[in-house]
Structures are given as structure tokens and as C-alpha cells.
Amino acid sequence: MKVDVYKRTEENDLCSYLVVPHEQPLPQEVASTEWLVHELDVDFERTGKTHFTLEPDDAFQQIGEKGYAISHLNDRTKDGNVH
Template structure:
């Protein structure tokens, strides 16, 4: 699945990530926050290797996308590494 990845700074230098299917608009419920484009057209596949993408587990991200159209980092999975990528 191709996705676009947004990030936003949180408290204490941590970052959250938002993943949406490529070329889909930001969901209305997140448009009034500080999301910045991080990467576009990223190949984001749940390949079962346990690898995280932008602090998101692929299986969890695909579940979230299926439920609400986007995936977002859990509070406990935020990262200090703003350059974290797949």
C-alpha cells in the first residue's frame, strides 16, 4: 500500500506520525492540528517481519486505516527521532 506520512511535534521533543493512503486528503478530524508532510508515496506493507514504520506496527496501521481511513501513532509509540522512516 502506498501512503503519505505526516508528522507533528508533541511535548518533550517527541513526534507523532499520521499515515493515510497516498493522495487522500487529511481527515477532517485532524486538519486543525500541526501535521506537516514528512514523506509522500511511501511503500508501507505489512510483511510480517515485525518492522515498524514511523513508529507504527504495520498490522496495527492497516487495522486503523481500515477502521477510520488513517493510522496515527499511539502515545506510547511516539519518537524523538524526527527522521525515522521505513
């Protein structure tokens, strides 16, 4: 699946990531938050590999339920520690 990835820096330099299917607008419930484009047109697959702190199965479930996936509070990471 092709996605667009957004990043938000929070307290203690922790970052959350938001993944939206490629070229889809930010959902209204998150549009008022300060999300910055991190990467566009990214291959996001169920390879078992974590993408932007998001576990693939969880991310695909979130996208199916609400149209986007977002980092869980416990999965936030320091800026620059993303793979």
C-alpha cells in the same frame, strides 16, 4: 500500500506520525492539528517491520476503521529516531 506520512512534534520533542493512503486528504478530525508532510508516496507493507513508529498490523487496522493510522501515545519517538 502507498501512503503519505505526516509528522507532528509535541512536548519534549516527541513526534507522532499520521499515515494516510496516498493522495487522500487529511481526515477532517485531524486537519485542524499541525501535521507537516514528512514523506509522500511511501511503500507501507505488512512486512513485520515498524514504519514511522507504527506496527503494520495495527496501522492497517486503523486505516481500515477510520481511513488513517496514527502513532499511539506510548509509541511516540524523539525527532530523528524514526526508521
